[in-house]
Amino acid sequence: MLPADFLTRPIAHRALHDKAAGRVENSPSAIQAAIDKGYGIEIDLQLSKDGVPMVFHDYALNRLTNQTGAVAQRTAAELSxxxxxxxxxxxxxxxxxxxxxxxxVPLLIEIKDQDGALGPKVGPLEDATAALLKDYIGTVAIMSFNPHSVAHMAKLLPDVPRGLTTCDYLAEDWPTIPKATRERLAQIPDYETAGACFxxxxYDELDAGRVSELAKTGAKILCWTIRSTEQEKNARQIADNITFEGYLA
Known part of the structure; x- marks a missing residue:
């Protein structure tokens, strides 16, 4: 069951980032700002070369740093x-x-796909994440676009709430994912087998029939990424809570 805090506190997407204020996404400064405002926090995980979960969204360093190459090619010490x-x-x-x-504040952790095609080659990032969460005292949930990752976490930490990050999987947004995989995942077929509860x-696909079906079975519906009060108002007609950025929810 997803704790109530994930439904009553808006969730800051990659923490409460604001580049103009020097708070980069997934940074300690953005995390502190979210804590100070009492928001829930969503973060992303990638795995370092030496098997350490790093809080970073992209596979590559280019967009968010002055370095190039994959996160997975650097050790945690180097990345830090x-x-x-x-x-x-x-x-x-x-x-x-x-x-x-x-x-x-509640912490929503997205485990980024390490298989490369949302397939079954998972394990190292999940194992390392579970080892750190085992003794964490706080409200936490995990999610992933990769249902294999979510199912693996169910075995490692059965008491930690799990969810699937979902969308319509358009080809232009997921160019490296095989068409058959995209079409299958768009139907959210793994909700039950992955042991998900949300x-x-x-957000702009919340009216999809499968979302409504899951809600009727008791699934909690979060959404991403809300960027205005108008979008928030519309999303909340369907979603139980929002993940937001670029304004104060």
Whole structure:
């Protein structure tokens, strides 16, 4: 069951980031700002070369730092020395973020796909994440676009709420994912087998029939990414809660 905090507090997407204020997405500064406002926090995980979960959205370093190459090609020590462009923070580890949050607000953790095609090659990132969450005292839930990742987490941490990040899987948005996989995942067929209790769905597709079906069975519906009060108003007609950025929900 998804704890009530995930339904009553708006969730800051990649924390409460604001580049103009020097708070880069998924940075300690953005995380602290969300804590100070009492928002829930959504973060993303990638795996370092030496098996450490890093709080970073992209596979590659290019967009958010002045470095190039894949996150997975650098050790945690190396990544922790890289400054995020637009701020003073460096890339944090999950362990550092867990210590920073310390249960003060709910934490929604998205495990980024490591298979490359949303397939079954999962395990190292999930295992390392579970090891850190095992003793975490705080409200936490995990989710992933990859249902294999969610199912793996169900075995590792059966008491931690799990969800699927979902969307319509258009080809232009997912160019590396095989068509058959995209068409299948768009129907959210793995909700039950992955042991999920919620989805976080693309906000402009909330009227999809499958979303309504899941809601009727008791699934909690979150959505991403809301960027205005008008979008929030519309989304809340269907969704139980929102993930937002670019304004104060």
């Amino acid at each position: 020395q890289i400054t995020l462009t637009g701020g003073n923070d460096t890339i944090p580890t999950l362990a550092e973020v867990l210590e920073q949050v310390s249960g003060r 989805i976080s769905h693309q």
